[in-house]
Amino acid sequence: MPLLEKFFVKIFRAVVSGDLCYAQPRPMNRIRKLLVANRGEIAFRIIRSARAMGIATVAVYSDADAGAPWLAAADDARRIGAPEAAASYLNADAILAAARASGADAIHPGYGFLSEHPEFARAVTDSGLTFVGPPSAAMAALGDKLAARRLALGSGVPVVPGTDAADPASARAFAAQAGFPILVKAAAGGGGRGMRVIESERELDAALEAAAREAKATFGDGRLFLERYLARPRHVEVQVLGDQSGKLVTLGERDCSIQRRHQKIIEESPAPGLDDAMRARMAEAALSLFRAAGYVNAGTAEFLIEGENFYFLEANTRLQVEHPVTEMRFGCDLVAEQLKIAAGEAVADAPAPVGHAIECRIYAEDAERRFRPAAGRVSYLNLPAGPGVRIDTHLAPGLEISTWYDGMLAKLVGWGADREQARERLLGALAEFSLLGVGHTAAFLRDVIAGDAFRDAALSTRFLDEFFNRWRPAERDLEAALIGCLLAADSHSNADRAAPSRVPAASRSPWERLPRFEPWSGR
C-alpha cells in the first residue's frame, strides 16, 4: 500500500518537525529569552511573568541601578550606561547591543522610557528580534497624540475640542474662542509630562515655553497642542488586547480620575456608577480606533467623561502602570498575554470579570508640599499581605531611592467581591505598609481612600483639589512620631539598656546591628 505508507511518512515528518498542530496555529516567533528594557517594579513584574512561562530573562541597568534587587530575579543582567536615562534606559543602541550580547530574541519595553518610541520598536524588529508591543506603524499612529486625535476624528470617535497650532498667537486665538483655562500638552507626551493648565493670558507665553522645554527634555520632541480644559471630568480608560490575526478584545475599563500633577495615583475597575450603555459605547469606540490603527498587543484608550459625553483623550500603546486592577478583576496576566501575542498566538475572548479592584501608587514625594520629590535610602521596610492584597514593588532594605528616575515606589492593590470590600482591604494593606528612610505618600493615600469622598466615589480629575488641597498628617500620628524621636534619643544615650533585652544578641534582627539604628550617631 504505497499510498498509505506515504501518508504515514507524511504524518511522521509533520510530528517530527512540529507542524502537526491543528488545534492552534504554530507560534511564529517562539520567545526563548526576553530582555526587559526597563527598571524598578515593572522590570520585576515582567521578569516574573516570563519566568512562569519558561522564558529566560535579561535585565538591563544603569550605573545608578547596579545592585538593584530586580537584577537578581533575571537570568542575566547587563549594564547599559550612565545614570542619566538618555545614556541608559533611553539608549536604544546600548539596549540592542545588550540583547545581542546576551542572546535575547525578544524585548519588552515596559512603560515609560522607550516603550512608546516607534523608532525603537522598528529598530528591534529590524535587528531580527521580537518587540513585545504593537507594530511600529500602529504605535506611531496612536502614540503621537496629534496623530491619534486625527485618527479618532476619522473613526467617528469624539475628541476634546482643541487645536494643534500651539504658537503663542494661535494659542491666544484658540483661548479667545474656547475660553480659559486651556490645556497645553506635548504631542509626544505621557504621564502628565509636558502638560500644563494655562489659567490666563498672562501665563500663556511662560507656560508654552516651559511645556516645550519639558517636552523637549523628556521626549526629545517639543511639539505641543492645545485643548479646551474640561472642568470636572472623570478619566476612564479601556483596556484593549489584539492579536496578529486582527482580533481585538476589551478587558473592561479603569477609572483613573484621582490624579496629582495630571498623573494618576488611584485607579479602580470597574468605574463606579458608569452605566452599561456608556461602558459599551466606550468599548466600541476603543475597538474602532485600535482597529483603524492596525493595532496588535496590549493598549489602552483613555477617555474623559463629562456628563453624558465621553471624549477620546489619548491612546497608550503599551502596558499601563495600573494594569494590575484589570488583572485582579479578570484573573488574567496581561504580561503573559503580551508575550503570547508577540509569539503569534491568538488572543482569547475576555474572561468574565469578578468583583472590584482598587490600586494606589506610593511615590517618593512630600504630599504636604505639592508632591515635591523625595530621596533617600530605605532603612526599614514592612510590606503588607493578606487576602485580596497585591503589591508590585522593587523596594528592598538598603535600596537607594534617587531622583534620577520616576519616584514611584510601590503599587498597592486591593481586590474584593465589591468596591467596599476592595477599599477596606486596601486600607488594611496601607496600614501595614511602613517605610523609613525616604519620604513617601502612603499616609496621604490612606487618608484619601478612607475619606467619605472616595467612599462615595465622588470621582473627577479635580478630586484632590476639591477634597485634599491642604492635606496635613493626622495629629495622633504626629504625636506618635514625636515619641519616636524621644525613643531614638533615649536609645542612643542608653544604647545597652534600650536594646530589647529579652532577645539574645545573636538572634536579633540584622537591623539592630546596623549603624542606622544608633540614631544619634549620624549616617
Added chain:
Amino acid sequence: MKLRRPGDKRQYEVELISRDGPKLRARIDGREIETQAEPLADGSTVLALGGRRIRVLASRRRESILVAVGPAAFEFVAIEGRGARSAHGLVTPEVSAPMPGKVLKVMVRAGERVEAGQPLLVMEAMKMETTLYADGAAIVKRVAVGPGDAVDHGAVLIELSPVSSPPVPASGPQDS
C-alpha cells in the same frame, strides 16, 4: 528637645520624663503623655497610644530625624535654641536645594534686589521642574550655582541679605 518639621513653622517641645521597662512618660508641648513602648526584634517599637497600637521607628539622617509611624513618614530637625536662625524660626539667608537634582535656570544675579514671591531659580528632579521663590525682599549676595549643575539635597544655591526686618516667614518652594 525642640523639634520642627522642614517647611513647617510649628515647633514642638518634647521631653522624656521617665522610662521604666515598657512604661514611658513624656511631655509634648507641655502635655504629659503616658504610653507603653514595646520594642520588636526588627528594631521598631509598638506604642500604645489613645487606644491603638502603632509601630514606630526612628533613625537619624544627616541633620534630620526620620520617623515612620505605620504608613506615615515624618522628618524632624532639632532646633539648637540659640542664634538668629532659630530666633526667626525658619527664615534662612540662603536658598538651598529642597532635593537632589539639576539646576535648569538661574533668574537672578548677585547684587540684584528681589521681592517676596519672585522666582529665583528652576531645578529639575525626576524630570519635573520646580521653581524656587524668594521668601521675602532681599538683595542677592551670591549665586552659588549655574545652569546644568547637579546639586545635592540641602546644597546652598543662592545667598540672600534680607532687606526687611523681621523677615517674612519662609513659604518654601512651589512647583511651577
